[in-house]
Amino acid sequence: MKRELHLTVNGVSYHRLIDTHRTLLEVIRDEIGLTGTKNGCGQGECGACTVLLDGEPVNSCMVLAHEADGHDVVTIEGLADGAVLHPVQRAFVETGAIQCGFCTPGMVLSAKALLDRNPDPTRQEILDGLKGNLCRCTGYVKIIEAVQAASCLLDEEEAS
Amino acid sequence: MEAFDYMRPTSVVDACAALREAGGTARALAGGTDILVQMREGKLRPAALVSLRDVPGLRSVRRAQDGGLTIGAATRLIDIETSPDVLRDHAALAEAASWIGSVQVRDRATIGGNLCNAAPSADTAPILIAYGSSVTISDGRDERTLPLEDFFTGPGETVLEPGELLTAISVPPAPARSHAKYYKTFRSAMDCCTVGVAVLVVFAPDSRVVEDARVVLGAIAPTPIRAPRCEEMLRGKELDTALMASVGALAAEEARPIDDVRASAEYRRVLAEVLTKRALAAADSWLQKGAGA
Numbered sequence: 124m125k126r127e128l129h130l131t132v133n134g135v136s137y138h139r140l141i142d143t144h145r146t147l148l149e150v151i152r153d154e155i156g157l158t159g160t161k162n163g164c165g166q167g168e169c170g171a172c173t174v175l176l177d178g179e180p181v182n183s184c185m186v187l188a189h190e191a192d193g194h195d196v197v198t199i200e201g202l203a204d205g206a207v208l209h210p211v212q213r214a215f216v217e218t219g220a221i222q223c224g225f226c227t228p229g230m231v232l233s234a235k236a237l238l239d240r241n242p243d244p245t246r247q248e249i250l251d252g253l254k255g256n257l258c259r260c261t262g263y264v265k266i267i268e269a270v271q272a273a274s275c276l277l278d279e280e281e282a283s
Numbered sequence: 284m285e286a287f288d289y290m291r292p293t294s295v296v297d298a299c300a301a302l303r304e305a306g307g308t309a310r311a312l313a314g315g316t317d318i319l320v321q322m323r324e325g326k327l328r329p330a331a332l333v334s335l336r337d338v339p340g341l342r343s344v345r346r347a348q349d350g351g352l353t354i355g356a357a358t359r360l361i362d363i364e365t366s367p368d369v370l371r372d373h374a375a376l377a378e379a380a381s382w383i384g385s386v387q388v389r390d391r392a393t394i395g396g397n398l399c400n401a402a403p404s405a406d407t408a409p410i411l412i413a414y415g416s417s418v419t420i421s422d423g424r425d426e427r428t429l430p431l432e433d434f435f436t437g438p439g440e441t442v443l444e445p446g447e448l449l450t451a452i453s454v455p456p457a458p459a460r461s462h463a464k465y466y467k468t469f470r471s472a473m474d475c476c477t478v479g480v481a482v483l484v485v486f487a488p489d490s491r492v493v494e495d496a497r498v499v500l501g502a503i504a505p506t507p508i509r510a511p512r513c514e515e516m517l518r519g520k521e522l523d524t525a526l527m528a529s530v531g532a533l534a535a536e537e538a539r540p541i542d543d544v545r546a547s548a549e550y551r552r553v554l555a556e557v558l559t560k561r562a563l564a565a566a567d568s569w570l571q572k573g574a575g576a
């Protein structure tokens with residue numbers, strides 16, 4: 124069964140006829156062609172498919188596309204401002220918080236959402252905020268440092 | 284995922300009608316964090332999903348004058364953990380919600396979905412039962428209300444009939460001089476609990492005597508269960524270390540756990556004992572510190 128779907132993804136409005144059993148992840152990757160959002164476990168455990176839905180992180184593999192009808196989605200492709208990386212992205216690059224990179228899009232979006240809610244998180248708050256994002260390479264040390272660095276970068280941006 | 288019909292009604296009446304008309308295998312869709320996983324694994328093949336997204340009135344927390352809460356069934360866990368109305372007198376419910384899954388899960392998952400999915404380990408059930416909560420069920424025409432502890436009939440099973448929706452959860456005001464706490468153990472942060480225990484203790488005025496108590500065990504029987512013998516043992520006695528130990532030991536006896544991949548039955552009994560004692564100790568230390576004053 125197909126149904127009209129309207130999504131705003133990274134500020135661009137899309138109208139498509141989409142099967143009702145498609146997930147938001149499938150529509151983002153296969154219909155819209157943005158493949159930065161990764162398909163990991165398919166069960167909401169790993170967070171590789173994290174996108175921001177109305178600013179909140181969700182696992183796009185566990186959201187039916189039509190449940191997001193009329194709403195606003197931000198994927199990793201929507202974070203940078205042209206060639207200028209978002210401070211969270213910059214912090215991940217500069218800290219060396221990326222190894223294979225598969226978890227990075229989800230990790231960065233979860234970190235951004237955390238810092239939007241809580242600009243100066245404690246270490247424990249960072250751990251809680253990133254609990255739904257698994258990384259098999261880094262051991263998380265650099266990732267936590269990156270979030271702390273991002274928090275400082277955002278503070279500086281605020282101040283300037 | 285296999286194809287299915289998808290409907291997005293805009294009232295409880297229409298949602299119930301859609302569920303009835305689609306036949307026995309139609310299911311409500313709230314956050315989808317349980318049902319979509321089950322469908323992808325092929326454990327469930329509903330002919331239709333009836334989305335609750337656009338049904339008004341199901342997604343709110345209201346606090347009455349007397350301090351009781353009415354929580355819409357489709358209220359998200361993230362909204363429960365951050366609700367000032369919940370945090371005010373029912374902080375143990377907010378805390379239990381905040382421990383579920385990840386932010387991504389709680390941004391979608393609803394309290395009604397947690398209850399209707401009816402996992403023996405559902406994390407909001409023990410604390411809601413400890414608070415004495417009841418649930419309201421609608422078939423689109425009539426409503427019925429029953430205690431939450433009578434809602435569950437087995438693993439994954441509830442009293443809900445086809446065409447019925449859980450619409451609201453009513454949480455009574457927290458009694459004066461009462462302390463509630465939920466403790467759970469889990470293997471990893473994202474796994475469901477191996478055992479969960481919720482304890483509500485009501486102290487008599489100006490004393491350490493327990494006037495009333497509710498002890499609720501999760502993940503330790505086919506449904507969340509009350510431990511009536513523990514409650515009986517607590518009533519009318521002063522809460523001291525010896526009583527905590529005896530009630531804990533009794534909780535292990537009241538449990539009817541299974542062996543599974545998460546824990547052996549024997550280990551679960553030990554956990555029930557430890558967590559019950561811990562929740563009682565929390566009530567005791569709250570009293571020592573001046574009963575929240």
Ligand SMILES: Cc1cc2nc3c(=O)[nH]c(=O)nc-3n(C[C@H](O)[C@H](O)[C@H](O)COP(=O)(O)OP(=O)(O)OC[C@H]3O[C@@H](n4cnc5c(N)ncnc54)[C@H](O)[C@@H]3O)c2cc1C
Pocket residue numbers: 166167168310311312313314315316317318319320335356357360382383384385388391392393394395396397398399400404405406407443447448449450473474475476
């Ligand atoms: C990674 C991960 C971690 C998790 N961790 C935990 C955890 O730690 N503790 C825990 O308890 N759970 C956990 N869960 C399970 C799940 O997130 C919760 O049970 C959640 O609250 C379910 O709510 P939902 O809105 O997503 O339900 P859905 O999946 O939408 O629905 C679940 C079931 O309830 C029915 N239903 C939903 N709402 C209604 C209604 N109003 N009336 C009638 N029927 C209804 C549906 O038809 C379906 O059968 C986890 C899940 C994931 C994916």
